[in-house]
Amino acid sequence: MAKISPKRTPMKEQAPEVRRHNFDEVPFGYTPEEAKVEAQRCLRCKKPGCVEGCPVQVDIPGFIRHIAEGNFLEAMKVMKRTNVLPAICGRVCPQETQCEGACVLGKKMEPVAIGNLERFIADWEATQPECVMCEIQPATGKKVAVIGSGPAGLTLAGDMRKLGHEVTIFEALHKPGGVLMYGIPEFRLPKAIVEREVNFVRSMGVRLELNYVVGKLKTVDELLEEFDAVFIGTGAGLPLFMNIPGENYLGVYSANEYLTRSNLMKAYLFPQYDTPIVKGKNVAVVGGGNVAMDAARTALRLGAQRSILIYRRSRDEMPARAAEIHHAEEEGVEFQLLTNPVRYIADENGWVREVECIRMELGEPDASGRRRPVPVPGSEFRIPVDTVVIAIGNSPNPLIPQTTPGLEVSKRGTIVVDPDTGRTSKRGVFAGGDIVTGAATVILAMGAGRIAARSMDEYLRTGRW
Amino acid sequence: MVKILKKSILAPGVKRLELDAPEIARKALPGQFVVLRIHEEGERIPLTIADARPDEGVLVIVFQEVGKSTMLLGTLNDGDGIMDLIGPLGRPTEIERFGTVVCVGGGVGTPEIYPVARALRQANNRVIGIIGFRNRELILMEEEMRRVVDELIVCTDDGSNGNKGLVTDMLQQVIDRGEKIDRCFAVGPVIMMKMVSLLTKKYGIPTIVSLNPIMLDATGMCGVCRVEVDGQTKFACVDGPEFDGHKVNFDLLMARLKTYVNEERQAVELFRQAQTGCGCGRRGA
Ligand SMILES: Cc1cc2nc3c(=O)[nH]c(=O)nc-3n(C[C@H](O)[C@H](O)[C@H](O)COP(=O)(O)OP(=O)(O)OC[C@H]3O[C@@H](n4cnc5c(N)ncnc54)[C@H](O)[C@@H]3O)c2cc1C
Ligand SMILES: Cc1cc2nc3c(=O)[nH]c(=O)nc-3n(C[C@H](O)[C@H](O)[C@H](O)COP(=O)(O)OP(=O)(O)OC[C@H]3O[C@@H](n4cnc5c(N)ncnc54)[C@H](O)[C@@H]3O)c2cc1C
Ligand code: SF4
Numbered sequence: 001m002a003k004i005s006p007k008r009t010p011m012k013e014q015a016p017e018v019r020r021h022n023f024d025e026v027p028f029g030y031t032p033e034e035a036k037v038e039a040q041r042c043l044r045c046k047k048p049g050c051v052e053g054c055p056v057q058v059d060i061p062g063f064i065r066h067i068a069e070g071n072f073l074e075a076m077k078v079m080k081r082t083n084v085l086p087a088i089c090g091r092v093c094p095q096e097t098q099c100e101g102a103c104v105l106g107k108k109m110e111p112v113a114i115g116n117l118e119r120f121i122a123d124w125e126a127t128q129p130e131c132v133m134c135e136i137q138p139a140t141g142k143k144v145a146v147i148g149s150g151p152a153g154l155t156l157a158g159d160m161r162k163l164g165h166e167v168t169i170f171e172a173l174h175k176p177g178g179v180l181m182y183g184i185p186e187f188r189l190p191k192a193i194v195e196r197e198v199n200f201v202r203s204m205g206v207r208l209e210l211n212y213v214v215g216k217l218k219t220v221d222e223l224l225e226e227f228d229a230v231f232i233g234t235g236a237g238l239p240l241f242m243n244i245p246g247e248n249y250l251g252v253y254s255a256n257e258y259l260t261r262s263n264l265m266k267a268y269l270f271p272q273y274d275t276p277i278v279k280g281k282n283v284a285v286v287g288g289g290n291v292a293m294d295a296a297r298t299a300l301r302l303g304a305q306r307s308i309l310i311y312r313r314s315r316d317e318m319p320a321r322a323a324e325i326h327h328a329e330e331e332g333v334e335f336q337l338l339t340n341p342v343r344y345i346a347d348e349n350g351w352v353r354e355v356e357c358i359r360m361e362l363g364e365p366d367a368s369g370r371r372r373p374v375p376v377p378g379s380e381f382r383i384p385v386d387t388v389v390i391a392i393g394n395s396p397n398p399l400i401p402q403t404t405p406g407l408e409v410s411k412r413g414t415i416v417v418d419p420d421t422g423r424t425s426k427r428g429v430f431a432g433g434d435i436v437t438g439a440a441t442v443i444l445a446m447g448a449g450r451i452a453a454r455s456m457d458e459y460l461r462t463g464r465w
Numbered sequence: 466m467v468k469i470l471k472k473s474i475l476a477p478g479v480k481r482l483e484l485d486a487p488e489i490a491r492k493a494l495p496g497q498f499v500v501l502r503i504h505e506e507g508e509r510i511p512l513t514i515a516d517a518r519p520d521e522g523v524l525v526i527v528f529q530e531v532g533k534s535t536m537l538l539g540t541l542n543d544g545d546g547i548m549d550l551i552g553p554l555g556r557p558t559e560i561e562r563f564g565t566v567v568c569v570g571g572g573v574g575t576p577e578i579y580p581v582a583r584a585l586r587q588a589n590n591r592v593i594g595i596i597g598f599r600n601r602e603l604i605l606m607e608e609e610m611r612r613v614v615d616e617l618i619v620c621t622d623d624g625s626n627g628n629k630g631l632v633t634d635m636l637q638q639v640i641d642r643g644e645k646i647d648r649c650f651a652v653g654p655v656i657m658m659k660m661v662s663l664l665t666k667k668y669g670i671p672t673i674v675s676l677n678p679i680m681l682d683a684t685g686m687c688g689v690c691r692v693e694v695d696g697q698t699k700f701a702c703v704d705g706p707e708f709d710g711h712k713v714n715f716d717l718l719m720a721r722l723k724t725y726v727n728e729e730r731q732a733v734e735l736f737r738q739a740q741t742g743c744g745c746g747r748r749g750a
Contacts (some may be wrong), residue, residue, distance in 0.1 A: 020717075170685050172551070173682065173683075173684075174502060174509075174548075174549040174551070182682075182686075211549045211550060212551075213551060213552075213554065213684055216492070216552070216553055216554060217488055217489065217492055217552075217553070232599070237684075237685065237686040238686065239507055239686070239687065239688040241688070241698065243698070247698070248691055248693060248698065248717055248721065250720060250721060250723070250724050251724075253689075254687060254688035256686050256687045257681055257687035257689045260681055260682060260686070260687050261681065265508060265509070265681070266506070270728065270732075271728070271731055271732050271735055272506060273507075273508075274506060274507050274508040274533060274534055274732060275507045275508040275509075275681075276725045276729070276732075278724070278725075291591060327497045336732035349720065349723070350717075350720035350721075350723075357613055397684070397685055397686065398685075399684070399685065399703070423571075
């Protein structure tokens with residue numbers, strides 16, 4: 001074997017000053033040659049750390065080996081055994097803390113760029129006339145209802161279909177994909193890619209009922225009359241606010257609203273599309289996670305001169321993915337760290353004009369293990385703004401718990417399940433994803449869908465609960 | 466695609482559509498609404514369920530053409546399709562036997578108060594209906610309302626139907642004649658609901674209003690429809706749309722409804738140009 005390069009193969013990207021004005025995807029992806037070069041860095045470990053670090057246990061050395069040999073079709077077959085959403089995972093998974101974080105090569109040099117390779121292989125498949133199909137087992141005659149078409153619901157649906165069950169997904173919105181469709185922006189995850197992977201799940205024979213709000217049109221109990229099992233994957237879609245003065249002024253958005261207008265409703269193309277959005281010149285985004293990064297970068301693309309991120313801890317504690325923080329910085333997002341808003345100030349028509357902030361310092365660690373931010377008395381100052389986006393988190397949507405008697409729910413509003421099986425307190429009902437964990441990640445939602453599928457299949461075959 | 470079964474024009478700029486929507490029609494209750502999206506580039510617009518005939522699978526909406534989307538909706542005809550229809554959303558009206566109730570409808574609030582009035586009557590309340598319009602031409606659903614209430618008062622701002630005054634004037638008269646009112650329901654323009662609430666508060670009459678903030682997903686996800694009730698932030702789509710009128714911050718609601726006035730004006734202008742230009746008028750861009 002040739003000597004291994006200590007550095008990973010870089011992926012070419014749009015230049016920051018160009019991309020901050022468009023919604024096109026930022027990285028271009030590997031060419032087949034680049035992918036092969038990168039794949040050849042993999043050590044094919046006997047005890048691969050990467051697989052253990054992956055919540056859905058993709059056979060990483062397996063698919064990488066095929067790429068290294070230029071056998072892309074085989075690579076895809078390996079991938080699809082465990083992951084039906086590779087183009088999505090390759091783009092949005094926090095690889096640095098999962099597979100790549102556990103990559104053996106990473107102990108001495110840069111870890112294998114697993115995410116980039118995953119993305120490559122999925123995009124390569126899209127250029128082929130036919131895609132790799134999954135094997136579907138003979139029909140079992142059992143019917144499964146899935147509520148919510150986010151990564152948790154899609155994964156469970158795909159797995160259950162492979163096992164020969166009949167699957168119907170019910171989705172409240174007019175487009176499937178959950179956060180992938182309405183939350184994560186086009187420049188990070190093109191919607192055509194989400195559609196492609198959703199269509200793949202459909203092509204396996206999964207039915208999709210859009211515009212269907214479970215809890216309103218039918219309750220879980222009513223679904224149980226028609227279906228043998230139900231999976232709840234409704235996500236954590238309820239926006240949180242800080243409850244500080246002025247939060248209802250005009251121009252103050254929740255991140256969900258801001259991103260949904262832009263992504264799902266394509267407000268950045270207004271007036272070609274009918275949904276408008278305020279295109280502020282000075283936009284403040286409150287928060288430090290992926291959602292906040294996405295909102296701050298969207299603001300630039302909508303034409304903001306300044307996009308200011310206000311976060312109450314320091315850079316080290318920011319929960320956003322490293323790559324996204326880096327991208328935001330390159331594009332010129334201004335970071336106001338150790339800062340927290342205390343109130344908003346509006347003009348005579350109720351439009352937000354300033355945000356009053358207070359400086360913070362880090363005190364003792366709190367329950368999350370991170371040092372608790374404490375306000376510095378007398379340090380208030382104001383930033384002129386015309387748009388504010390609040391991205392401090394979401395809580396689970398209460399509609400299903402409210403309309404499902406007998407379903408155990410935690411104090412935080414999440415559905416209580418057995419983590420090894422995804423089983424809820426209600427016979428035949430499973431749950432997984434953000435509705436169980438609170439806002440988390442795509443891959444964890446997929447992992448939960450996988451665990452629940454295994455247990456649901458067993459339940460359908462044995463009838464044992 | 467949801468098919469339009471029957472379109473009718475109730476008054477200038479006010480149209481009624483019967484939609485083929487069996488599942489929603491079966492579940493719909495008074496006070497609930499739907500969200501629809503006309504075509505791929507369209508916005509999601511909320512409209513109250515004005516009536517439902519579950520046996521026939523028919524859902525009825527009545528709307529006023531105020532901006533691009535409702536104007537476009539108004540150009541559709543029998544047999545045309547609407548891309549998406551979501552519902553029934555929101556909490557249904559609390560229907561109980563209260564005693565004597567007054568149902569106040571202002572303009573296109575009338576078709577919205579109609580199913581509420583009917584349900585209240587079925588629950589053995591004595592129902593007094595008050596409906597008001599700018600002028601005689603704009604009067605809606607008078608006959609339908611008359612059939613479901615014990616007494617109906619119809620007024621116009623300009624007196625062109627022979628009964629001049631605002632709905633609040635009529636409500637004052639009902640109060641003045643010594644009627645003991647146990648509850649009041651009001652649907653219409655925000656300013657009307659505010660004035661009704663101010664009046665009934667003076668007399669201690671519990672009052673329910675149906676709020677119409679801007680909405681986007683209408684399933685509790687985006688938070689644009691937040692309204693202030695009793696000093697607390699509520700989401701109209703899941704906590705409402707009906708609230709205690711004595712506790713609503715109407716001024717905030719009125720301000721927030723103005724968020725997109727400039728964009729709305731631009732959209733209407735383009736829509737009009739497209740209508741007179743190529744004549745297809747579907748996209749308006
Ligand atoms: C802006 C943003 C950026 C993010 N960036 C990343 C990232 O880079 N990497 C990462 O790993 N994670 C990221 N996340 C988190 C990740 O997207 C979520 O953890 C993941 O999508 C959760 O999946 P889920 O299947 O549980 O739910 P969701 O994706 O939330 O999907 C739930 C679906 O259920 C539907 N639904 C809800 N209620 C009902 C009902 N009553 N009836 C029918 N349907 C219903 C919803 O409409 C929705 O489509 C991000 C999140 C956001 C908001
Ligand atoms: C729960 C609810 C029930 C409603 N029921 C009815 C009904 O039965 N009949 C009817 O005629 N109207 C109803 N409305 C109002 C209706 O949704 C708006 O008139 C419509 O969305 C305007 O769209 P447009 O593009 O034609 O006008 P736009 O150009 O968008 O706006 C014109 C006016 O409508 C207001 N508006 C804009 N978007 C919305 C929105 N999403 N929700 C509320 N107001 C908005 C604007 O502030 C503006 O004043 C209801 C609104 C809500 C929230
Ligand atoms: S840990 Fe790294 S080097 Fe080892 S098999 Fe996995 S990707 Fe290859």
